[in-house]
Amino acid sequence: MSEDFDTFVNNLQEQIFDEAREAFGDAGFERWRNPRYCGPLADADAHARVTGECGDTMEIFLKFENDRVCNAAYRTDGCASSTVCGSFAAEMTVGKTPEEVADISGEAILEKIGRFPDEDHHCAFLAAETIREALGQYMRNQTPHGNK
Secondary structure, X not given: OHXXXXXXXXXXXXXXXXXXXXXXHHHHHXXXXXXXXXXXXXXXXXXXXXXXXXXXXXXXXXXXXOOEEEEEEEEEOOOHHHHHHHHHHHHHHXXXXXXXXXXXXXXXXXXXHXXXXXXXXXXXXXXXXXXXXXXXXXXXXXXXXXXX
16 A cells, blocks of 8 residues: 555655746746745845735845845745746846846846746745846945935
8 A cells, every 4th residue: 555655645646746947937847946046135135025916026136346236045935936037036146236236137147047837927926026136225225324
């Protein structure tokens, strides 16, 4: 009985992996299995938290050095698609100036991932919006307050 159950579980896991690889492509599947830039980032210079219309919440953490992102991280309570998008989005900020970070769009994230389910494209746009919010916080913190 135990051997039958183990075989069933192994076959089910392989089926899930095959379906995920088909949906996300090789790069997205690998990132889902081994997320990178997963936060939080304790010494972040900027942090934003945005909840999308789907109910998923994305957080982005940015650390700057010499006016470039030197480290980034994400955190999400969402689905596998949010995990994949958050991971790629955080990675895309590293080494970039604020102006370059501002150009990271949902479309750019989807292009970086490659293949991605149409019904989950909103996850890439949530990640891009969260990046913009974090960048906005960073930029506001760079502006001197009350200096005349």
